Amino acid sequence: VNNYSQLFYICSNGHKHSINWNNWKTGRRCPYCMGRPIITIDFICDELNKERYKLLTNKYVNSHTKFDYICNNEHTNSISWTHWQQGVRCSKCGISGWEKEVKAFVKSLNLFYIPNDRSVLLNLNTNRYLELDIFLFQLDKAIECNGIYWHKDEKTQKLDAIKRQLCKDKNISLLVITDREWNKNIERCKSKIVSFIMN
Template sequence: MRRLSHEYVKNLFEKEGYRLLSEYKNRRTKIKYRCINNHVRYMWPADFKNGIRCAECAGLVKKNINFIKSEFAVEGYILLTTDYINAHQKLKCICPNRHVYNMRWAMWQQGHRCAYCAGIGKPDIKFIK
């Protein structure tokens, strides 16, 4: 495979509205870029050449606890969990009706909300007594 020049790679990115933020060295070194939505990321030059674009624009970047907390807050929920691992982790939260329960981020994304408010949650011990 022939070596690509910095100018060639730069033009490849600029044709798509991307801006190269680091010098192209070789095909084994990731390059830093800014996409059209101002996300700053790194990628392999060959990936861009093969049609792969900004992972953040495509929604492929792992969410962080602050993002999840803000998504819960939009609907009046309070997130009590302080560390986020992945979409299948149980997150402790409080719904607008003050029910404390656990919810996975994957379920939240599918539109699931408080099971107690929906009438399908397990009753509390105090409620049974």
């Protein structure tokens, strides 16, 4: 049709690929022969499988568009191919320092809790359990430690809304502490946690 229309070919080594006429004229040839694999959803799936991650998305758009996955610890999340290549992995597994501080504080109150519980809140849309960062099952209370960055996108906000509703349905009181709150005023957050637990 024009210089930018894709032409499908099989190279001399049997690799199937496509290229537009403009790129062909500039000397580009088979990316497989050049040692540069084409990023496809199957390629991404294979790369994730190497680290025991499971890909949930079935279409690759580009290197900056996020795809969904389940990590080897059963956390559901999303990431772009660019970030994956840079070594970024599951944000839930890489528990942040401030979240560890919150958990240490709750533990210092001599309360038994289940960290990262995935046995109570079943998301009926996906048939997967949602995680509670700190589940005080004897008190029917839970504390979520939400990083502002990871909880700002629309998909995560929808999951957070489902989590709040499921907690309400199961009569579990839920307290959400953000990294911004904690880092701005730790003592105030600690008081908030104590008040939440005692009432």
